[in-house]
Amino acid sequence: MTLVRVKGFKIFADRHGKMRCYHRQTGQKIDLEKTPIGSAEFFSECARISAAAEALKQQEPKPGTLEGLISVYFSEEHYLERSLASKREYQMCAKILKPIKDTPVSSIDTPLLAAIHDKLAKKYSWDKANRVRNFLIQVFKFCIPKGLISKNFAEDVIKKPRPKDTPVAYRTWTFEEVQTALDAASPQLRAGLATIFCTGQDPTDALELRKDQVKDGVIWKGRNKTNVGAAIPVSNILEAELAKAPAHNAPTLLASSKGTPWTYDGFASAWQRLRTKLEKDGKVAPGLTPKGLRHTMATWLREAGQDEREISDLLAQDSKVMGLHYSKNAALARKNRKHSA
Numbered sequence: 001m002t003l004v005r006v007k008g009f010k011i012f013a014d015r016h017g018k019m020r021c022y023h024r025q026t027g028q029k030i031d032l033e034k035t036p037i038g039s040a041e042f043f044s045e046c047a048r049i050s051a052a053a054e055a056l057k058q059q060e061p062k063p064g065t066l067e068g069l070i071s072v073y074f075s076e077e078h079y080l081e082r083s084l085a086s087k088r089e090y091q092m093c094a095k096i097l098k099p100i101k102d103t104p105v106s107s108i109d110t111p112l113l114a115a116i117h118d119k120l121a122k123k124y125s126w127d128k129a130n131r132v133r134n135f136l137i138q139v140f141k142f143c144i145p146k147g148l149i150s151k152n153f154a155e156d157v158i159k160k161p162r163p164k165d166t167p168v169a170y171r172t173w174t175f176e177e178v179q180t181a182l183d184a185a186s187p188q189l190r191a192g193l194a195t196i197f198c199t200g201q202d203p204t205d206a207l208e209l210r211k212d213q214v215k216d217g218v219i220w221k222g223r224n225k226t227n228v229g230a231a232i233p234v235s236n237i238l239e240a241e242l243a244k245a246p247a248h249n250a251p252t253l254l255a256s257s258k259g260t261p262w263t264y265d266g267f268a269s270a271w272q273r274l275r276t277k278l279e280k281d282g283k284v285a286p287g288l289t290p291k292g293l294r295h296t297m298a299t300w301l302r303e304a305g306q307d308e309r310e311i312s313d314l315l316a317q318d319s320k321v322m323g324l325h326y327s328k329n330a331a332l333a334r335k336n337r338k339h340s341a
Helices: 040-059 066-074 084-096 110-123 126-143 175-184 187-199 203-208 236-244 264-280 290-303 308-315 320-326 333-340
Strands: 009-013 019-023 218-222 229-233
Touching: 019 040, 066 084, 066 126, 084 126, 084 203, 084 264, 110 126, 175 187, 175 264, 187 203, 187 236, 187 264, 187 290, 203 264, 203 290, 264 290
Parallel strands: none
Antiparallel strands: 009 019, 218 229
């Protein structure tokens, strides 16, 4: 038998005397019964596997580049343990930075990042530019201890201010809007909206609440983003709303019409369809978001006299400043009158 050699491939006889062949780099095997050694089909298959491996190699992040740093961060537990919403956010930022992925780490400094920040604000928006800046702060933070970059250059980039005519993000819902949306929603969507509102949880976190986290009328939950523990009481209202939803076997409290756990995209799509219809019919004002229900809960708690620390505990935030942030639109006159009486 003529000895055949192909660069990058190992061709040998196994212990039973049967010929084998595999690509050294990828371990991909060639079926020698379909493509016998030395045949035109064999060499064609070798060429195809080699070309595919080379293409994959070209896509791999190059060490010492911006993409290389991002790749390192994406392998960190800090990223892997984040919520699905946070992961989507960071992947979006990485995609925006793709055109400059091969930028050498040695050339990265604050002036360069500030210039990139300015260009992103013009191309996309002030908000998206700031989100990319925040993402890079996280990337550099975890790469410094590894000796991959000397300083967190993104921290000194000044954030873009919100334009004065920009609508407030995640605006607070009115009582009428809450009731209108709940009444118009499907049973599954209604249960989701009610859970976000009654627990004050971020939509992603609310969708992930599990049945086994409920004990004696309390949901014991550590929020994904901050990992701060929270003991969330199941109010009579929430209990009644969950009882209205169709029974399901999903491990989560909430489920889609298929009886499976909601995905964030599926829930967001269902809400978008409902919101579009309600806005078209003039039943709600523009700008309602599920995350706005979280702000709404905090606002109503503030109006009812809860302090920032109590609100932060319910929302699973480790700082009372966040409780104040989420409730900053509260009408405090009622509370102030009570204390001055």
